[in-house]
Amino acid sequence: MPKILILIRYGITARTLLRTSFLDSLLAANIKVIVACPAFDEPKFLAEMTAKGVQLIPEPKLKKRLFERIYNAIANALCFEHPGTTKTLTMKWLHEGLIKPENPYKLRIFDFLFRGLMGVLNLHRSRKLRQLLLKLDPLFCKHPEIENLFDEVKPDLFFSPYPFEPDAHYIAEAKKRGIPAIGAVKSWDNLTSKIRVACEPDHWIAWSPQMKKEAVQYHYVDPEKIEITGTPQFDFYFNAQKFLPRDSFFKKMNIDPQKKLIVYSPGTSWTYSDEANLRMIHSIIMNTDFPYKCHLHIRKYPKSSVEYSSITNELGITVEDSGSVVPQWTDRIDQSPKDLEHLRQLMHFSDIVIQVSSSIAVDAACEDTPCIAYHLDKYDKVVPWAHRAKRCYSSEHNQLLIKAGGMRVVETKNELKYWLLQYLEYPETDSEGRKSIVSNILWNTDGQAGNRLAKALMNWLP
Structure with a gap:
């Protein structure tokens, strides 16, 4: 029986993937679905998923090294998370640097000035820098907690509905083992509002041609790696x-x-x-x-x-x-x-x-x-x-x-x-x-996005 490991950290994502035809299609195809999530022991959710035949396991708590945190912060600021990359990120830079009260003042100002300088350099436009960082990323995405998870589950495919930090660490581990790593985007604004994509998945899922365009434009994703399926979370309207x-x-x-x-x-x-x-x-x-x-x-x-x-x-x-x-x-x-x-x-x-x-x-x-x-x-x-x-x-x-x-x-x-x-x-x-x-x-309003997404994953199973 093929096994698909899915990392879900958001309740909204659980709704999209586990309460739609996406999950039903996978289970109907006799595929074992294993979900790593923080709500693995929440009684109602556990009972619901167990009744469906889904195995829940705890999401590993990553222990990030200081050097790793420094690298991620610099890499993100250098090539994506700074003003000028998108209008959304420019707004975020202004708000978090000058308004956000929960961050210490000195830290906010330093971060504001550093990201502002990166914006002046326009390094988000450098495809070569992005490619260099993608080669370096796996060196900083090694975590024994994730290695143990993959050793235990032995998945045939890994699916991330949020291919940014921290899911990038799981994608890196899957790719290291030769396991197909699939990334989807959980929300319509993620590609223009989040951080860069580290450890790029083998294949991408997009809601629409517009989302595919954003993945290519802002994250330099190879368009041949992107499949458009729609999103299951709106299927119930149609x-x-x-x-x-x-x-x-x-x-x-x-x-x-x-x-x-x-x-x-x-x-x-x-x-x-x-x-x-x-x-x-x-x-x-x-x-x-x-x-x-x-x-x-x-x-x-x-x-x-x-x-x-x-x-x-x-x-x-x-x-x-x-x-x-x-x-x-x-x-x-x-x-x-x-x-x-x-x-x-x-x-x-x-x-x-x-x-x-x-x-x-x-x-x-x-x-x-x-x-x-x-x-x-x-x-x-x-x-x-x-x-x-x-x-x-x-x-x-x-x-x-x-x-x-x-x-x-x-x-x-x-x-x-x-x-x-x-x-x-x-x-x-x-x-x-x-x-x-x-x-x-x-994109498509036939109410079949969940089935298309499941079919895409099944097609990428080895």
């Missing part, structure tokens, strides 16, 4: 399932079905104050001159632990979590199939989704729901100049949505009110743009 009656769904949510439903997705670190944003939206829709009766509902960001009880009680709005909290996962979130179906229903019945640099814009587009990109921070004098909220919609992934014409960026209170009224009166506005978002980001 499989024909009935919706609840509107009244039943609203009753479950404790919302008046006679009101228009406006869903706000918090920006967390991408906005200066979600509370201020909510108060602004609430003041508009509750004003006596606003012609529609509306209900404002918060769908919390999956990784966020922010508490909204005080403002929800004060303003009479509702709030929901995106899933269960499971501290063992790196992102602390666990989304069940039931959670995903609820999201589909929520996007379907929402009249407008307002978000701050969130992938929920893609979810909204899947149900052809109008979407507003909240950007009042841009001209707010209270927001520090270097804060990422000032320029979040210049990031590459957000520009894809804007250029598709599928959402409207609002920068003033008047613009916000105008587009609320426009979308409520004419919900078909920008429908073609929303279709473009779906096709550009997700």
